[in-house]
Amino acid sequence: MTETVRVAVPRKGRPLEAVLERFAAVADADALADDVSSTLRYEKAVTKGLSTADRDVYERLATYSDLSDPTHPEYTLLRDDRDGKPRRIVFDSVTVPVDGMTVELIGREEPFRALRTHEFGLGFDSADLVLEEVVTLGETGVESIADVNDRIDPRDTDVRIETGLGDTVYHTLLATPEILPPGSDLDRSFVADYAGPLCISPRYERLVRAILGTDALDDVTFTYPDSSVEEEAAIADVGLGVYLTMTGSTAREHGLVVGEDLFPSETVLMENVAETNGTAKRLKTELAAADLETAIRP
Incomplete structure (x- = not known):
């Protein structure tokens, strides 16, 4: 039985779309990427008052999700930070086959922190958050994604950036x-x-x-x-x-x-080097190879 690789991903927005596009590049996931992206764009418009839904949020949530099929995307509800704290439908999880591997994408509000606490071996999040939390301040500045790993204190975290996704x-x-x-x-x-x-x-x-x-x-x-x-x-x-x-x-x-x-x-692929095994490392290589020009390590 194929080992499942769990990957932490953003729950919404441009970063999640970039992740889905990367999986579409390495697997037969174009329809999935389009489905999730269009659903969440619609829900964002509803939350912002730019579109009016003809069903309440719970009915829409039930329509979008199919608990019997893990390859069908699941969604969940969060409180949005806009005035009134409206409920917003966001991505929760889906299973994607990638070159003989079973990959479970799991939505997290802060994937980088989920990697830092060793909940996941692989994940995607904004490079900004890495700079905000763990990059060591120096006399000279950081100019590129490739510079970031050199500024991470290994005593502070086992997480390293592998590649950027180009949603820059x-x-x-x-x-x-x-x-x-x-x-x-x-x-x-x-x-x-x-x-x-x-x-x-x-x-x-x-x-x-x-x-x-x-x-x-x-x-x-x-x-x-x-x-x-x-x-x-x-x-x-x-x-x-x-x-x-x-x-x-x-x-x-x-x-x-x-x-x-x-x-x-930019959204980046990250690895907690203390938590990845052979299957996860193979998936990391597949994902990074989809855009070799921006890969930081082979």
């Missing part, structure tokens, strides 16, 4: 033209010479310290946007900031210069 947006430097000297570039070296306020989301303070390095932030004071103000507008008021961007179009609408892409905010 970037933590990017943004600034008003007024603070940039003529002919200068908005990059890491500019921040190293800069003294003054830097606007960031409060949850990203440690991440920004890891990305830019402690030396560059000697004369920098972090400021945080008010919850009622768009981040780009807050950065425009301060003059300099770091924010997630894909195209930079919204930043430019606020009169900001889009500078260096500092670090990719």
